[in-house]
Amino acid sequence: MQEFHLHLVSDSTGETLQAMAKAALVQFEKAAPVEHVWSMTRNLRQIDDILDSIEQNPGLVLFTLVNKEMRRTLEKGCRKLKVPCVSILDPVMAAFSRYLGQESRGLPGRQHTLNQEYFERIEALNYTMAHDDGQLTHELNEADVVLVGVSRTSKTPTSFYLAHRGIKTANVPIVPDCPLPDTLFHLTRPLVIGLTTSPERLSQIRKNRLLTLKETQETDYVNMERIKEEVIAARKMCTKNGWPVIDVTRRSVEETAAQIITLFNRRQTGRSVSL
Structure with missing residues (x-):
């Protein structure tokens, strides 16, 4: 089995990331991820702590962050550490934005609103x-x-x-x-x-x-x-x-x-x- 570190960084519960990672990983039968789940990430200090952990355990980074400054900080840190960093919702959000002619509201955890x-x-x-x-x-x-x-x-x-x-x-x-x-x-x-x-x-x-x-x-x-x-x-x-x-x-x-x-x-x- 090929063991590797997988960092999942979310500004909400992390359920979306975990589900998408799981769906992708079933296609790789010899992959054995060591998951590091960073949920409710809402400030730059948390991003710094996450980058410290990524430096100690380099691996693939997947994230769902809507705050632009936090995104930039995470992506810049990952480039410096030379680890791949992927925003998994960007293609979907871009498609919705183009089709609807609207910009996303950029609010974290909207899917968990008490509606x-x-x-x-x-x-x-x-x-x-x-x-x-x-x-x-x-x-x-x-x-x-x-x-x-x-x-x-x-x-x-x-x-x-x-x-x-x-x-x-x-x-x-x-x-x-x-x-x-x-x-x-x-x-x-x-x-x-x-x-x-x-x-x-x-x-x-x-x-x-x-x-x-x-x-x-x-x-x-x-x-x-x-x-x-x-x-x-x-x-x-x-x-x-x-x-x-x-x-x-x-x-x-x-x-x-x-x-x-x-x-x-x-x-x-x-x-x-x-x-």
Whole structure:
């Protein structure tokens, strides 16, 4: 592995930088970055401290700074240290500026302003926490999205990812010999989506789950034939009710959520949500 120092300098939380760095690094399988995250950088004294650290640990510098003086100081210092220094948002900001015919406002952390969108996201998170794993099913009609699926099909992590995007999400497990809440079949507001996966993958995930709980006894929960029956029955139920189904076997939570958001947006605009 090629280990290197990666300095991420931001005048806000640094989330944008970290996400973009992560997206780029997955294309370099032998790269092993040692990350130095410098968030909430708002004055020149902080820049001096950062440059001292870069001098001690030379490496690639990525930054999002809107203050021109701070940018110049960081770039000048990096040139002196002979390390690459890249403003990752410049091309995007320039494109917006040209297209809109406006200059950017140059205010740090504007994406984290306490606006209506922020409070809607908090509301979505609160709702999703309260309606995880089949809780409070009498309130399902208040959701934007309801996920259904057999155990260990990533319903909970997907729900919380969607909630962070401002989508109120509930999830209901499909458990053998346990009837689903009647309210699920009479929803008028939410988009109901089934999550499924391959029986082989599901069996392995469930076995690992039992190991973490120090359970060694074989049960129907990990029996391959019973798992196949569960998966088939769940898919049939989704088809019967006209609920789109997403196979998460080879999908990350982010990829699954992206497809759900696409279906949700189609529904909001009155278009078909079939896969």
